[in-house]
Amino acid sequence: MDHIYWVGIRKSDLLSLEYLYQGSITFFGDEKDGNICLFKKGVARKNHNVELDIFAEFNKEAMERILSKDPEANFMFYNPILAYSLEDHLRKKVICLNSLDILKIIDDKMLCKLWLKGSAQQLECVQMFGREISLKAVNRILGNKQEYIIQLPVSSGGTGTYVFNSQNCDAIIKKLLPSQLYTVTPYYKDALSLNMHCVIYENTFQLYPVSVQIIKKENNNLIYRGCDFISCRSLNDNILDKIKKQAESICQRLCQSNYRGVCGIDFLLIDDQIYFCEINPRFQASTIALNLALADQQLSSVNEATINSFFGFEEPMASSYEIDVPYSAYAYEEDNDYKEFHKNIFQVYFSSSKERDILKDGYDFDVCAEQGAYLFRAIFPYSLTDISNGDMRINELLGGYGIETPIEPICLKLMLLTFGVKISSEAICYIEKNGSLRQGNFSAIDIILWDDFIVNCPYGINHAEYSPFTIKMDADRLALYYFQKKITDISIYYESPLNQKKTSGGVAYSSIAFLATDRLRINYNPVCYYKRSKNACKFCNLPETNQPYSFHDIFEIIDDYIQNESFRHILLGGGSSNPDSNFEEIIRLAEYLKRKTEKPLYLMSLPPKDLDIIPKLYEAGISEIAFNIEIFQETWALRYMPGKGKIPRSYYYEALEKAVSLWGHQGNVRSMVILGLEPEKFLLSGIERLCKIGVQPMLSIFRPMESTPLASKLPLPISKTLELYEKIQDICQKYGQIPGPSCPYCQNNTLSLPFS
Ligand code: SF4
Structure with missing residues (x-):
């Protein structure tokens, strides 16, 4: 089909679809390749969610302009219901348009829920006039859920959607129109919002993979920011199956009602249950990422499938639900507090993705924009969210952290x-x-x-x-x-020239020793026992192979560093030994070092299987010791440390207590704990237990490492970690401890301060 023109919000929706459309009419665009747009480069941008009237007028004018030059033109709308505001002669030129009756039912959230009663599991929901809404009234009707979502029956992008609770109810009530009907549902703050594209044909339908909707709570509103298809890979089959079944049942209803073409179905995932939310009878903001994956795999786009569903050119794709969509996408909107952040993302993203210039949608960072106005978007080949723990963490580096210049x-x-x-x-x-x-x-x-x-x-x-x-x-x-x-x-710090040397036996110094800040680290094991036994901790990126080396190599390197470099102390660390080890090698190494230098020796190891080894370490001259518990709760420990996590947590406490009896409780006995891998209650109670027995906790923030099973897991948000830090400081203070280690140079990768 020729002479098709796209009518939508963003020109960037046509990424990977340039061949399909003769031109486009968009709110935001760049006036290239036949694009007519309202907000182009250099024009102050407005919020499209509240300026739909301007756009409707602009559309009409632009369509007339196109028709005057190309009388064969057909128009395809991102949101087809808008075509019903056109005069007849223009509407006749719109393709892929469903009847107004079915569009009205689907577009109205409450009507749609009633229409699908029995076909899809739904959360309880009521409709109330603005004048009837109060927290008391809503609590009475919906059973004291305390927090609710109030929505206009027809809205998109989060406009007209409010989170309503005891803190903001007065302010929200003032915004509601007394004679307007609103839908009210309980708000589940940890619910995951999921979306599925579907294309409905005459007698069948086609489902596409599920994506997570990135929705942010901002000023009592829930604002759609983007999508993530990649993180959905962590949803289990049972959940995916439930989504698919509900989507199939909804699509059957749509089929029977003669609906055709694309729609997006939104679901909520709450405690392993799937609830239907709404159908969007239009393309989705996430269609761009899905279409990109379809293009990569040389499959028909959602737009082509929609045309086919109306005109019967091609049969539906057989296994569209199974295709891999390796993308996430994020739309950036004007926010006075985020100006520098947006500029940084814009510069970095487009300097490395020049072929994606279309995603600028005519924006440049010197353009004025009103609060909430769309700026540009980015598509990433990696996940932007982490849903592995049931809730959603957003990658703050790419989604925003909202912190002024950090002074503290x-x-x-x-x-x-x-x-x-x-x-x-x-x-x-x-x-x-x-x-x-x-x-x-x-x-x-x-x-x-x-x-x-x-x-x-x-x-x-x-x-x-x-x-x-x-x-x-x-x-x-x-x-x-x-x-x-x-x-x-x-x-x-510059690299020590010794790091480039090899021992007389041909072993690279860097395989054994590493000089960092004021500390020389000696790896007493070439490879960690758990790496060798394929049971490594999931967050660890230490190598699985290394050059074999002998004591002779280690001693040669130690001698060289002692003679030619300056450092204050020595860490015996690296990967773990066999948990059954009798620590003979470590003791031999410590004794050698004590003969060679008076520098303090710090040992980081597993707790020895035989606790009587601990006094031997003390006698061998170890001056500080750490048994790193890392994760306190057994189930979480096993989840992330399938090998090391088998050592009972209680055994760590026993070993640490024994160490405190020798080295004292002034910070020479320590344990590293990881922030971000287990629930707060386990973390805080574990830290309290460490402090209580005289052990100094060291706080390591979880940072995802490439090529590890947790590479796509996200760290805790900055604000959450700061909140935890304050609580941990209070606990430490109670027991006369500080977050360690005490040595400022060794604090480099822990959450601690030299002057706390
Ligand atoms: S024990 Fe240490 S070195 Fe070994 S896999 Fe776990 S974190 Fe890595």
Whole structure:
């Protein structure tokens, strides 16, 4: 079919569909390839959800203009119900248009729910006039749920949708129109909103994969921000099956009612149950990501399927439900608090995705936009959300963190640990002139902000290219910037030249030793026992293979570092030994070191199987010791540490108590715990137990590592981690502890401060 013109909100909906349309009429666009748009480059942008009238007028004019040049033109609407506001001669030119009767039923949330009663499981819901709504009245009718969603029967993108509770009820009631009907449903804050595209044919239908809807709660409104098809891979088959069954039953009703073409069905996932929410009788904001995946696999787009469903050109696709959609998408909207954030995302995204310029939709960051106006969108080949724990975490680095320039040191440190840094090309030149960058632990670099304030910042991983922090040159010094604002001059650690050497036996020094901040780490095992036995912790990115080495190699390296480098203390660490080990090798190593140097020795290991080994470690000269419990609750420990998690948690406490009896409770006995992998109640009670027995907790924030099973798991939101930190500090204070370690240099990758 030729001469089709697209009419929709964004020109970017045509990404991967350019061949299908002769041109387009859009709210936002770039005037390229036959695009006529209201908000192009340089024109102040308005919120399309509240300016639909302007758009309707603009559409009519643009359609007339196109028809005057191309009388054969046909128009396909993103939201076909809008075509019913056109005059007859224009509406006749609209293709893929359902009857107004069916569109009205589906578009009205309450009518649609009534229509589908019996066909799909639904949450309880009532319809009330604005004048009838009060918290008391709603509680009485819906059984004291305390928090509700109030919605206009017809709305989209979150406009006209309010979260209603005791804190905001007065303000919301003022916004409601007394004689307007609203639908009221209980609000489940941890519910996941899921969407499925469907295309309805004459006697059949076609389902597509499910996506998570990224919905943010902002100023008592729930605002749609984007979609994520990738994170849905973590939904179990039982849930997917329930969604599919309900979608099939709804599609059958649509088929019987002569509905044709695309629609999107929204569901809520609450405690493993699927509830139908609404049908959107139009294309979806997420269609762009789905179409991109279909194009990658040379399959017909949703738009083509819709045309086929009306004109019968082609049979429906056989297994559309099974296709892989490896994308997520996010739409950025104007918000005065996020200006710098948007500018950063825009610059980084489009500098590396030039072929995706269409996603700018005519926006450039010097354009004015009113609050809430759409700016641009981005499609990512990785997940933006994490739904593995039943609720949804959004990748803050890409979705926004809403924090002003971090002034508080703990906030600054947390953001650096989480978001990492990027380095300007001038700063890289400067660094290369002065030596090699010393890559700290876990693909990160250690930066020194103030005398004793050192932070281990991810670099080159975890989308750190989007970090708000940049290391740049300021005159002839390295400096750290938060967006454009300078925070402070910094310095960095350069790599030790010894790191490039090999032992006389041909073993690379870097396989055994690593100099970080003021500490030399010696890996007493070439490879962790759990890595070797294929039972590794799911968050760990240490290598599974390494060069074999002997004590002779280790001693040679130790001697060289002691003679030629300066450092304050030595850590014996690296991967775990066999849990049945008798610690002979560690004791031998400690004794050797004690003969060679007076530097303090810090051991990080599993708790020994025989607790009588602990005094032997003390006698061998170990001055500080850590048995890292990491996750306190057994089930969560086994979930993320299938090998190491088998050691009973109670055994850690026993070993740590024994260690405290020797090394005391002043911070020489420690245990690392991970923030972000288990529920708060287990974390806090575990930390309290550590403090109570005299163990200093060290807080490691969960950071996803590439090539690990948890690579797509997201860290806790910054605000949540700060809240946890305060609670942990209170617990520590109660028992005379601080979040450790006490050595400021070793604090580089823990949530702790040298001056707490
Ligand atoms: S025990 Fe340590 S080194 Fe071994 S897999 Fe677990 S985290 Fe990695």
